[in-house]
Amino acid sequence: xxxxxxxxxxxxxxxxxxxxxxxxxxxxxxxxxxxxxxxxxxxxxxxxxxxxxxxxxxxxxxxxxxxxxxxxxxxxxxxxxxxxxxxxxxxxxxxxxxxxxxxxxxxxxxxxxxxxxxxxxxxxxxxxxxxxxxxxxxxxxxxxxxxxxxxxxxxxxxxxxxxxxxxxxxxxxxxxxxxxxxxxxxxxxxxxxxxxxxxxxxxxxxxxxxxxxxxxxxxxxxxxxxxxxxxxxxxxxxxxxxxxxxxxxxxxxxxxxxxxxxxxxxxxxxxxxxxxxxxxxxxxxxxxxxxxxxxxxxxxxxxxxxxxxxxxxxxxxxxxxxxxx
Amino acid sequence: xxxxxxxxxxxxxxxxxxxxxxxxxxxxxxxxxxxxxxxxxxxxxxxxxxxxxxxxxxxxxxxxxxxxxxxxxxxxxxxxxxxxxxxxxxxxxxxxxxxxxxxxxxxxxxxxxxxxxxxxxxxxxxxxxxxxxxxxxxxxxxxxxxxxxxxxxxxxxxxxxxxxxxxxxxxxxxxxxxxxxxxxxxxxxxxxxxxxxxxxxxxxxxxxxxxxxxxxxxxxxxxxxxxxxxxxxxxxxxxxxxxxxxxxxxxxxxxxxxxxxxxxxxxxxxxxxxxxxxxxxxxxxxxxxxx
Numbered sequence: 175x176x177x178x179x180x181x182x183x184x185x186x187x188x189x190x191x192x193x194x195x196x197x198x199x200x201x202x203x204x205x206x207x208x209x210x211x212x213x214x215x216x217x218x219x220x221x222x223x224x225x226x227x228x229x230x231x232x233x234x235x236x237x238x239x240x241x242x243x244x245x246x247x248x249x250x251x252x253x254x255x256x257x258x259x260x261x262x263x264x265x266x267x268x269x270x271x272x273x274x275x276x277x278x279x280x281x282x283x284x285x286x287x288x289x290x291x292x293x294x295x296x297x298x299x300x301x302x303x304x305x306x307x308x309x310x311x312x313x314x315x316x317x318x319x320x321x322x323x324x325x326x327x328x329x330x331x332x333x334x335x336x337x338x339x340x341x342x343x344x345x346x347x348x349x350x351x352x353x354x355x356x357x358x359x360x361x362x363x364x365x366x367x368x369x370x371x372x373x374x375x376x377x378x379x380x381x382x383x384x385x386x387x388x389x390x391x392x393x394x395x396x397x398x399x400x401x402x403x404x405x406x407x408x409x410x411x412x413x414x415x416x417x418x419x420x421x422x423x424x425x426x427x428x429x430x431x432x433x434x435x436x437x438x439x440x441x442x443x444x445x446x447x448x449x450x451x452x453x454x455x456x457x458x459x460x461x462x463x464x465x466x467x468x469x470x471x472x473x474x475x476x477x478x479x480x481x482x483x484x485x486x487x488x489x490x491x492x493x494x495x496x497x498x499x
Numbered sequence: 500x501x502x503x504x505x506x507x508x509x510x511x512x513x514x515x516x517x518x519x520x521x522x523x524x525x526x527x528x529x530x531x532x533x534x535x536x537x538x539x540x541x542x543x544x545x546x547x548x549x550x551x552x553x554x555x556x557x558x559x560x561x562x563x564x565x566x567x568x569x570x571x572x573x574x575x576x577x578x579x580x581x582x583x584x585x586x587x588x589x590x591x592x593x594x595x596x597x598x599x600x601x602x603x604x605x606x607x608x609x610x611x612x613x614x615x616x617x618x619x620x621x622x623x624x625x626x627x628x629x630x631x632x633x634x635x636x637x638x639x640x641x642x643x644x645x646x647x648x649x650x651x652x653x654x655x656x657x658x659x660x661x662x663x664x665x666x667x668x669x670x671x672x673x674x675x676x677x678x679x680x681x682x683x684x685x686x687x688x689x690x691x692x693x694x695x696x697x698x699x700x701x702x703x704x705x706x707x708x709x710x711x712x713x714x715x716x717x718x719x720x721x722x723x724x725x726x727x728x729x730x731x732x733x734x735x736x737x738x739x740x741x742x743x744x745x746x747x748x749x750x751x752x753x754x755x756x757x758x759x760x761x762x763x764x765x766x767x768x769x770x771x772x773x774x775x776x777x778x779x780x781x782x783x784x785x786x787x788x789x790x
Contacts, residue, residue: 286592382629386691389587390698391619392646400646404633 216477223471225464234471238438240453242461242468251472253438257353257448258476261428262421264357264442265364269417272361273368274410276302280369281376282394282402299373306366314427317359322431325355329443341442348445351433356447359427364417371416375409376402408491415487419480425451450476535730536564537603537701539584539621544598545760546579546588554579555760557598559751561702566724566733568743568769571753572789576761577736578626580753581704584734585621586614602701619647622700626707628687630679630694637675639690643698657697665693666723685716692723696731703727705735709742721746740785744773752781 190198227234229247237250280298288294326349333344379402387397403410428449434456435446454469461468539561546554554576561567561584569577582588583596586607599606607617630639640658644651651657658675662668667689671682679690688708695703705724709717724733724746737743743750750772755761765772765781776782783789 380629382625382627383631385587385590385623385625386629386631386694387642387646388590388615389585389618389623389625390643390646390694391615393615396646400642401631404631 216474219470219474219477223467223474226467226471229464229468234468235475238436240436240457240461240468242465247464249468251450251475253436254448254450254453254472255475255479256438256440257432257452258422258450258479260353260440260442260447261357261360261424261432261449262418264354265360265421266414266418268358268361269364269368269421270414273365273413273417274372276365276369277372277376278398278402280373282398299370302366302369302373306370310363310424310427311430313359313363314430317355317362317427318430321359322350322355325358326350329354333443341440343441344444345441346444346446349443351431351445351447353432353439353442353447356428356431356449356452357442359431360421360424363424363427364421367420368413368417371413372406372410375406375413378409379405408494411487411494412491415483418483422476422480422483423451425449425455428452429455535699535701536732537620538563538601539702539732539734540601540604541580541584542599542601544580544583544596544600546576546583546596547594548591549593552760553755554583554596555762557761557763559763559766561732561734562749563732564729565748566728566735566746568747568750569734569736569753570738570740570743570750571761571784572755573738574761575753575755577753578706579761581623581706581734581736584702584704585618585623587618587623589614619643619698620700621702621704622695622698624688624691624695624703624705624708627711628684628691630682630687630690632678632680634679635676636671636679636682636690639679640693640697642694647698649698661693661697662690664696664723664727665689666719666726667693683716685712685719688712688716688720689723692720692727696727700731702732702734705733707736707738710738717742740773740787744769752776752778752784754780754784 226249230237230249234250235255236252237248238253240249241247242249280295280302284295284298286293286295329344329349329352332342332354333349336342337344383401383405384397387401392400429452432447432449432452433445434448434453436448439447450472454473457465457469459466541557541559541561544554544557545552557576557580559567559580569581571577579588584600588594588596599608601607602617602620606612607621631642634642637658638645640661641654643649644654644657659668659672662671667686670686671677671690674682679687682690688711692703692708709720712720721742724735727733728748735743735746747769749767750769751766752764752772753761754764765776765778767777772781773785776785
């Protein structure tokens with residue numbers, strides 16, 4: 175039999191109405207706009223950062239100082255980049271367990287009503303969302319004036335008993351304005367994002383699976399471990415990555431707390447540190463044209479870092495979706 | 500205690516049954532492991548969703564190693580009653596109940612009982628097959644043991660026994676590592692039956708287990724029900740009159756009229772309910788004149 179006799183698939187066409195065409199155009203435009211804006215930001219940062227890159231070359235990634243004026247400017251993003259990562263990691267270490275526990279409490283344990291008339295669950299949910307709405311400058315000030323004095327004791331304890339671990343070492347005797355305090359504040363700021371997304375995901379757990387487990391004699395804790403968590407894995411990772419995005423990008427709260435210091439520093443309970451976003455916030459307008467270009471170059475590094483993290487995150491989320499379902 | 504007293508208690512919340520599940524006292528020795536089939540006795544059971552009463556004064560004895568069918572039109576409270584029998588009713592927000600349910604003479608709603616322990620002894624198969632999709636067939640069968648921290652050196656034997664009883668062994672013996680969600684609908688439901696049997700329950704509750712399945716799968720499950728009935732008490736809710744006649748020894752006919760709470764119209768041997776019903780409403784229903 176020749177192939178000409180075999181039926182070829184019909185090319186399906188559909189006549190669209192004007193309404194449909196208009197709607198399609200608007201949504202498509204909005205969809206493409208995200209790509210365009212993202213690309214424009216990248217291109218803008220790159221062009222503006224060129225003078226800084228020309229001045230320092232690859233050393234921009236390995237230098238730790240920030241001397242942008244004078245005959246021999248020397249600056250680099252290394253300490254700021256490592257500082258951003260340290261703060262974000264501390265923030266997530268604090269935020270993840272608290273947020274997931276909080277989301278579980280709201281979803282699994284909290285009573286709908288308290289004293290029969292207070293809508294407790296809704297109150298809690300609203301409170302968490304409200305936490306996300308508090309401006310970061312408020313967190314920064316609260317962290318500086320209220321939290322910081324109370325953290326010093328804990329930091330001293332950490333450095334006394336775990337100082338030998340290196341990261342908790344304190345060589346200066348000054349405990350305020352440290353990575354640890356900045357990270358704690360950033361963690362508190364990440365909590366509402368992670369909590370409310372996790373709560374959303376947990377609540378989507380199919381009731382069939384949940385009841386199936388309960389009917390076999392599973393306790394609530396078992397149901398959470400063996401039904402809710404496996405189902406929510408992808409969403410939980412996604413929410414943590416969004417939290418990480420905020421942690422890496424937080425500028426004002428960190429800028430208020432941290433004492434800007436350029437040497438590479440891994441002593442988290444010691445005064446002095448650096449972060450890209452705080453660096454930009456604190457140095458903006460200083461250091462002349464090259465200074466501005468250097469800050470934009472640092473911004474570009476942060477931009478690329480968050481892009482990479484987000485891509486990895488979506489890979490993980492997709493992979494866990496495949497495995498889970 | 501009269502039913503009226505019970506009702507007031509529930510409505511005022513003084514002895515709200517839901518509190519019982521959080522009791523910290525150690526569970527009484529409800530049943531010894533290895534003991535098979537038990538009798539379930541519901542006494543004066545009432546149920547509410549919020550303020551609305553959906554079940555009124557239901558008394559029913561579900562005899563040891565017999566199959567009891569609960570029949571009746573939609574919305575008459577059969578499923579609610581079934582879920583009261585293993586304390587699944589109380590997990591619905593706003594749900595409450597009154598009355599008592601005895602498992603071999605012990606009240607499953609006693610404040611010293613743990614709801615989870617009760618559910619282990621009174622298993623359940625749901626209307627829609629609900630295997631754990633991310634677990635393998637093997638892990639699905641063993642899930643109940645895992646949930647109850649039961650250690651066993653004979654896992655392979657337990658798996659084979661449970662799957663054989665559920666009539667699934669020959670189909671999945673080479674697919675034990677496949678995911679539970681990869682099986683067909685009928686196989687999934689039999690997997691759920693195997694999963695429930697693996698923890699050796701005294702009673703198995705089945706809530707319209709065949710309503711989402713094709714006739715072939717339905718037949719397999721009915722065979723399974725008849726085969727397991729000699730070692731576990733079965734209570735089955737069904738809309739299918741032929742099914743009730745095929746599998747059950749005893750039938751209870753539930754009815755609710757004009758939005759009133761459901762109640763039992765008539766209980767009796769299955770053959771009597773279908774051949775010689777005492778109540779004209781039962782006769783109308785089993786002969787297909789309504790419902």
